[in-house]
Amino acid sequence: xxxxxxxxxxxxxxxxxxxxxxxxxxxxxxxxxxxxxxxxxxxxxxxxxxxxxxxxxxxxxxxxxxxxxxxxxxxxxxxxxxxxxxxxxxxxxxxxxxxxxxxxxxxxxxxxxxxxxxxxxxxxxxxxxxxxxxxxxxxxxxxxxxxxxxxxxxxxxxxxxxxxxxxxxxxxxxxxxxxxxxxxxxxxxxxxxxxxxxxxxxxxxxxxxxxxxxxxxxxxxxxxxxxxxxxxxxxxxxxxxxxxxxxxxxxxxxxxxxxxx
Amino acid sequence: xxxxxxxxxxxxxxxxxxxxxxxxxxxxxxxxxxxxxxxxxxxxxxxxxxxxxxxxxxxxxxxxxxxxxxxxxxxxxxxxxxxxxxxxxxxxxxxxxxxxxxxxxxxxxxxxxxxxxxxxxxxxxxxxxxxxxxxxxxxxxxxxxxxxxxxxxxxxxxxxxxxxxxxxxxxxxxxxxxxxxxxxxxxxxxxxxxxxxxxxxxxxxxxxxxxxxxxxxxxxxxxxxxxxxxxxxxxxxxxxxxxxxxxxxxxxxxxxxxxxxxxxxxxxxxxxxxxxxxxxxxxxxxxxxxxxxxxxxxxxxxxxxxxxxxxxxxxxxxxxxxxxxxxxxxxxxxxxxxxxxxxxxxxxxxxxxxxxxxxxxxxxxxxxxxxxxxxxxxxxxxxxxxxxxxxxxxxxxxxxxxxxxxxxxxxxxxxxxxxxxxxxx
Numbered sequence: 001x002x003x004x005x006x007x008x009x010x011x012x013x014x015x016x017x018x019x020x021x022x023x024x025x026x027x028x029x030x031x032x033x034x035x036x037x038x039x040x041x042x043x044x045x046x047x048x049x050x051x052x053x054x055x056x057x058x059x060x061x062x063x064x065x066x067x068x069x070x071x072x073x074x075x076x077x078x079x080x081x082x083x084x085x086x087x088x089x090x091x092x093x094x095x096x097x098x099x100x101x102x103x104x105x106x107x108x109x110x111x112x113x114x115x116x117x118x119x120x121x122x123x124x125x126x127x128x129x130x131x132x133x134x135x136x137x138x139x140x141x142x143x144x145x146x147x148x149x150x151x152x153x154x155x156x157x158x159x160x161x162x163x164x165x166x167x168x169x170x171x172x173x174x175x176x177x178x179x180x181x182x183x184x185x186x187x188x189x190x191x192x193x194x195x196x197x198x199x200x201x202x203x204x205x206x207x208x209x210x211x212x213x214x215x216x217x218x219x220x221x222x223x224x225x226x227x228x229x230x231x232x233x234x235x236x237x238x239x240x241x242x243x244x245x246x247x248x249x250x251x252x253x254x255x256x257x258x259x260x261x
Numbered sequence: 262x263x264x265x266x267x268x269x270x271x272x273x274x275x276x277x278x279x280x281x282x283x284x285x286x287x288x289x290x291x292x293x294x295x296x297x298x299x300x301x302x303x304x305x306x307x308x309x310x311x312x313x314x315x316x317x318x319x320x321x322x323x324x325x326x327x328x329x330x331x332x333x334x335x336x337x338x339x340x341x342x343x344x345x346x347x348x349x350x351x352x353x354x355x356x357x358x359x360x361x362x363x364x365x366x367x368x369x370x371x372x373x374x375x376x377x378x379x380x381x382x383x384x385x386x387x388x389x390x391x392x393x394x395x396x397x398x399x400x401x402x403x404x405x406x407x408x409x410x411x412x413x414x415x416x417x418x419x420x421x422x423x424x425x426x427x428x429x430x431x432x433x434x435x436x437x438x439x440x441x442x443x444x445x446x447x448x449x450x451x452x453x454x455x456x457x458x459x460x461x462x463x464x465x466x467x468x469x470x471x472x473x474x475x476x477x478x479x480x481x482x483x484x485x486x487x488x489x490x491x492x493x494x495x496x497x498x499x500x501x502x503x504x505x506x507x508x509x510x511x512x513x514x515x516x517x518x519x520x521x522x523x524x525x526x527x528x529x530x531x532x533x534x535x536x537x538x539x540x541x542x543x544x545x546x547x548x549x550x551x552x553x554x555x556x557x558x559x560x561x562x563x564x565x566x567x568x569x570x571x572x573x574x575x576x577x578x579x580x581x582x583x584x585x586x587x588x589x590x591x592x593x594x595x596x597x598x599x600x601x602x603x604x605x606x607x608x609x610x611x612x613x614x615x616x617x618x619x620x621x622x623x624x625x626x627x628x629x630x631x632x633x634x635x636x637x638x639x640x641x642x643x644x645x646x647x648x649x650x651x652x653x654x655x656x657x658x659x660x661x662x663x664x665x666x667x668x669x670x671x672x673x674x675x676x677x678x679x680x681x682x683x684x685x686x
């Protein structure tokens with residue numbers, strides 16, 4: 001597994017080394033090492049409760065909010081340890097954006113949803129630039145044409161798929177480097193799912209993208225690299241095509257052929 | 262594809278959905294439903310009945326308190342005052358003029374002239390002050406002979422409204438016959454303060470006292486309560502110490518209000534030597550009482566904000582304080598407002614703690630500031646209900662109406678604000 005890490009030609013955007021997460025005495029993540037680069041969408045697959053979401057949330061320190069959670073090991077963003085005291089967690093979360101399982105737009109207007117991040121980080125010196133950021137983000141999230149005439153409508157009045165794209169627009173509005181997606185399509189119908197997947201394709205290369213999914217077809221469709229998690233460990237990490245056609249591990253093969261999970 | 266053999270289920274009996282036993286069970290279930298509906302309806306009807314009874318009785322009794330009985334008194338002012346000019350009754354010279362002309366004497370003489378030697382029994386003992394007020398309001402009256410409408414004695418007032426002593430009834434009949442009596446809206450009740458003569462007392466002093474006290478309470482209890490709730494929910498570590506604080510706050514909300522009065526007496530009056538009977542101290546004491554209610558309501562409202570909103574805000578890099586002020590509090594405000602309304606309504610109706618800090622003072626002028634002696638509406642009601650003079654009965658009911666109107670207005674404003682916050686999203 002480590003050979004695979006070392007063979008990466010470009011410098012990874014994020015890398016984790018021997019990461020362990022404890023919830024109280026329970027070890028939820030048992031030593032995971034992984035590299036995430038800019039060019040590939042990485043998918044985390046695995047059965048429920050295997051720790052893939054927990055691990056994803058360590059990448060932008062969302063686990064900090066759980067008092068009993070404790071993280072060990074190193075996670076770096078551009079070589080800088082994100083758990084070091086010099087790392088500002090507020091800035092980290094702007095650089096490593098997140099899209100959640102359930103669409104969670106703020107109960108504000110569509111415009112304010114997207115503009116919120118740029119506003120609090122002071123990214124736009126004036127209204128015109130803020131408008132531009134909002135428009136660009138919505139265009140990139142593939143939502144602009146659907147909402148451009150009703151930017152002042154409530155974000156929560158949109159359909160589920162539109163809400164999720166609004167959340168993606170909100171995440172990219174602060175111009176992050178990495179986007180973490182925690183089962184972004186699990187609450188959506190197939191058409192909305194297809195749109196999100198298409199969007200992920202378009203965002204690839206501009207942002208490093210990590211997506212957690214239960215849906216193996218989705219992992220195969222959107223990702224270039226796949227990591228298979230099981231019982232808190234990362235069983236296998238490699239090119240998506242290899243994982244799905246020629247897995248090295250018995251457990252991976254059993255999972256992707258539907259033997260358990 | 263799992264190879265585990267299925268445990269063979271025992272041969273199940275077919276449920277008889279149409280059988281008698283099942284039909285009976287269904288009938289019983291519907292009967293229970295009907296019973297419950299009936300009980301609920303009965304409870305609602307009973308409480309509506311009480312409310313209707315309260316309103317009818319209060320308005321029936323209290324409405325009279327807003328009406329005053331006046332008798333006419335004709336005075337030839339140029340003769341009585343020695344022809345003073347109207348501008349002698351305007352501001353810079355008013356005090357000097359009032360000192361030189363004795364309004365009370367003018368009043369007494371006019372009464373004697375018009376109604377005979379014991380004519381004074383027709384009028385309230387303070388009627389001459391009403392005469393003075395009318396003169397000051399309209400100085401041109403001194404130019405001629407004028408008929409003034411002045412408040413009658415409370416015996417005649419009651420004869421006009423209800424039943425009174427035989428003498429008063431007779432006097433009232435005589436006045437009515439002569440067309441020298443009328444009933445009019447009692448402005449004095451809305452603009453005056455406490456007094457000894459029920460015909461001349463007013464509620465404004467107590468209303469203003471309540472207003473100032475409530476403002477002090479709100480400005481203290483609301484921010485402190487909300488900040489405490491935010492700290493406890495969002496920042497405080499969860500440990501034994503914070504558990505203890507939580508239990509204490511819950512207990513504090515249940516402490517009888519008179520205990521808070523004692524606390525206010527000991528802390529604000531004795532230890533901090535604040536002025537007795539002041540609205541400031543009343544507000545502080547009631548704030549102590551209201552704060553726990555607001556803290557509990559605010560904590561529950563903050564807890565009810567979906568965690569997904571917090572995550573969303575943190576996910577775009579909002580700092581904890583931004584999460585709280587941009588997202589959590591706006592969503593929690595309606596709940597916080599509900600708790601505040603309940604707490605403030607309780608504070609407004611509170612009498613016991615204010616008696617402890619001396620707000621039962623007899624104050625004949627409305628308070629002008631935080632430290633002036635003041636009383637509040639419920640205490641005023643309590644004081645009037647204790648008066649011997651029968652004329653205070655209707656004043657008590659009228660004061661209760663004013664208190665209820667104040668309460669409803671306060672709640673209506675709060676509900677309006679709450680709805681505005683809610684529909685903003």
